Amino acid sequence: MYKEFYGLKEMPFNITPDPHFLFFSPRHQEAIQHLRYGINEKKGFIVLTGEVGCGKTTLCRYLLNEIENRPIETALILNPRVSETQLLQAILRELGVEKVKQSRQECLEQLNALLLKLIDQGKDIVVIIDESQNMTFQALEHIRLLSNLETNTQKLLQIILIGQPELKEKLQHKSLRQLRQRILVHYDLQPLARDEMEQYIRYRLIIAGANGRPEFTKAAMGKLFKHSKGIPRIINNLCDKSLLSAFVRSKDMVTWWDVRRAVKDIKKL
Structure with a gap:
């Protein structure tokens, strides 16, 4: 859904073990x-x-x-x-x-x-x-x-x-x-550190074809790290749902509230 909206070539946060997306922390x-x-x-x-x-x-x-x-x-x-x-x-x-x-x-x-x-x-x-x-x-x-x-x-x-x-x-x-x-x-x-997580998210977006959009706010990054503890699979899940939330609002900026909604969705599972 949001792939076309953000002009991405592929989904950036799939949880499959694709070496094409491997981020070398x-x-x-x-x-x-x-x-x-x-x-x-x-x-x-x-x-x-x-x-x-x-x-x-x-x-x-x-x-x-x-x-x-x-x-x-x-x-x-x-x-x-x-x-x-x-x-x-x-x-x-x-x-x-x-x-x-x-x-x-x-x-x-x-x-x-x-x-x-x-x-x-x-x-x-x-x-x-x-x-x-x-x-x-x-x-x-x-x-x-x-x-x-x-x-x-x-x-x-x-x-x-x-x-x-x-x-x-x-x-x-x-x-x-x-x-x-x-x-x-x-x-x-070991899991990613906070700065590594931010680099990881940006890297996957670039590999997927992002050209400046979407972006995650600092507050969004902070909430992502708090709930993912730097574990890539959880980061992917949260980012995917956060992007969907931002897409529903037709916004390029992923906010703290989008991540909050993603966390609530995952906790329901």
Whole structure:
């Protein structure tokens, strides 16, 4: 509705993890540098944690786009709430295997043979597991065992675990101490600061095609930060509804009252 009114090419505050809209705050720059370092230096286990809606999945999508043209095979697992065997099968399918074995041992042998083949072709293999906080202790331990797959000179797999703060707590469990010792790269993504949030909003508007309109007043920005706590997904929700409110009034300026209405709308959900 308001896209045409404000002359935008696309909706600026969708909550989908679109890397085209990724705003590189200092925190996000540090996070992507940690991921790059872990992959380039073949560190084995890499962990990225952060609150819900802080941009972890968007960073993951950006990373996948970035390494797309490199000799790297990737497996992206979006639903890790599965058994160890199902996890192996999902990794195999993501790596392009059509006829996946049924038993865990057969899958493990199949994966090992595939990894050796890919390494022989000069490729690296990266497995990214999103929402890793949902994995069972048994599945996490099984992932550690996968890191034992190696040649005389290198590990066959690099594994990136992405999850909410509960993942950090889970990794502290004594049953996972061996896995914890193998995590050589870890970054905890924090919400945006107030000034970063303002830059984030303006950046997304510019990417969406804004040319000076709409604008958010300082008071509107203050209320946005108070209720979003700097979490990008909440910022997007509030900004989207605030823009709709300003559009209904046929105004270019988004005010404190527009944000107030947006907050009230979200609280009803």
